[in-house]
Amino acid sequence: MTENRGTIIVAGAGLGGLTLALCLARAGFNVTVLEQAKALGEVGAGVQISANGARVLYHLGLAEALQAIAFKPERGEMRHWRSGETLSSRPLGQASEEAFGFPYFHLHRADFHQVLAAALAAVAPGSVHLGAKVTGFSQLDNGVTVMTEAGESFSGDVLVGCDGIHSAIRAQLFGPDAPRFTGCVAWRATVPVGALPPGHIRPVSSNWIGRGGHFVHYYVRRGELVNCVGIIEQDEWQAESWSSEGAKANFLADFQNWHEDVQILMRQAESCFRWGLFDRDPMPRWRAGRVTLLGDACHPMLPFMAQGAVMAIEDAYTLAQCLAVGATAHGADPAKALQRYEDLRRDRTATVQQMSRDNIQFFHNADIPDLLARMRKHRAAHLWLYGFNVTDQDFSAPA
Numbered sequence: 001m002t003e004n005r006g007t008i009i010v011a012g013a014g015l016g017g018l019t020l021a022l023c024l025a026r027a028g029f030n031v032t033v034l035e036q037a038k039a040l041g042e043v044g045a046g047v048q049i050s051a052n053g054a055r056v057l058y059h060l061g062l063a064e065a066l067q068a069i070a071f072k073p074e075r076g077e078m079r080h081w082r083s084g085e086t087l088s089s090r091p092l093g094q095a096s097e098e099a100f101g102f103p104y105f106h107l108h109r110a111d112f113h114q115v116l117a118a119a120l121a122a123v124a125p126g127s128v129h130l131g132a133k134v135t136g137f138s139q140l141d142n143g144v145t146v147m148t149e150a151g152e153s154f155s156g157d158v159l160v161g162c163d164g165i166h167s168a169i170r171a172q173l174f175g176p177d178a179p180r181f182t183g184c185v186a187w188r189a190t191v192p193v194g195a196l197p198p199g200h201i202r203p204v205s206s207n208w209i210g211r212g213g214h215f216v217h218y219y220v221r222r223g224e225l226v227n228c229v230g231i232i233e234q235d236e237w238q239a240e241s242w243s244s245e246g247a248k249a250n251f252l253a254d255f256q257n258w259h260e261d262v263q264i265l266m267r268q269a270e271s272c273f274r275w276g277l278f279d280r281d282p283m284p285r286w287r288a289g290r291v292t293l294l295g296d297a298c299h300p301m302l303p304f305m306a307q308g309a310v311m312a313i314e315d316a317y318t319l320a321q322c323l324a325v326g327a328t329a330h331g332a333d334p335a336k337a338l339q340r341y342e343d344l345r346r347d348r349t350a351t352v353q354q355m356s357r358d359n360i361q362f363f364h365n366a367d368i369p370d371l372l373a374r375m376r377k378h379r380a381a382h383l384w385l386y387g388f389n390v391t392d393q394d395f396s397a398p399a
Contacts, residue, residue: 046227
């Protein structure tokens with residue numbers, strides 16, 4: 001462990017916030033994590049971590065812990081919504097490790113969150129403050145002070161908003177955002193493997209592309225559960241939340257004409273959740289002074305490239321390295337390090353946001369004539385994403 005390089009306040013203890021805190025603690029920073037919930041946990045079920053994200057997690061020493069909770073898919077498949085025909089297949093599994101040096105993981109979000117929380121507690125015990133909802137902050141040239149709903153205040157050198165799509169930090173920096181309803185509603189559910197016919201689910205990531213919707217399923221928790229996400233086009237929606245419970249009958253009705261394999265999954269689903277998908281344009285700026293944003297707070301993504309969590313992981317490593325390099329520079333200025341982080345991340349995350357947006361049309365038009373050409377383009381996008389080495393960058397701010 002290096003000598004202390006200053007105090008960084010992290011608002012939010014989700015996947016991005018905990019990854020950032022762990023990166024910072026391992027780089028020698030004192031970390032204060034403020035989480036509004038009264039207990040650590042994670043909403044949602046499945047998360048996919050491709051090689052570009054696994055690289056960071058392995059760098060943090062989490063390989064063994066992740067392998068104990070993960071499922072490694074053999075490949076990714078696209079299937080026709082009605083016939084069940086496999087339209088395309090791309091290797092994952094061992095092929096990911098051979099091509100990129102790191103695996104492709106399917107994880108239950110709660111399991112992944114626990115791994116990160118335990119790792120942070122080991123290197124920075126007591127760094128997470130629960131029931132600490134951030135209500136605002138003030139900053140001077142030499143630091144930042146953060147206020148919570150409970151009346152507490154915390155001071156540090158830098159504040160990072162990792163507080164999600166409804167970020168209070170972003171709102172104070174740049175005002176209210178303007179999300180647009182995409183015309184899509186998402187369902188999610190988990191299914192115990194024991195409730196399914198033997199061999200019903202292949203050891204792959206399956207994406208059923210359809211007409212006006214698509215349906216994704218894959219194993220999580222070592223193959224004990226199947227995570228299901230169905231996206232269907234609808235006219236309007238109000239709520240933007242992962243925790244709005246929906247009726248299974250409505251889930252079945254939305255996908256009533258789809259292949260029987262999908263029907264079986266829905267019939268055996270545990271509780272179902274339903275939420276509207278909203279889109280936001282890439283932000284031109286993430287930073288003001290000693291305050292910046294990370295993950296969904298600055299580049300929320302539609303779930304059509306399976307890169308939302310991975311982009312936050314890449315952010316976390318980049319930001320920690322920019323701050324670490326900046327802390328050793330003569331006349332170190334944290335604001336310059338934050339700007340370097342933003343400059344390194346803004347274009348890549350904006351590109352992935354656009355890729356995710358473009359995939360709505362691809363996934364929801366299974367019978368278009370140029371489907372094969374679109375699949376080749378989709379495969380090329382994956383190679384660009386997974387092959388990125390976030391550790392191989394110049395993290396120093398320009399003089």
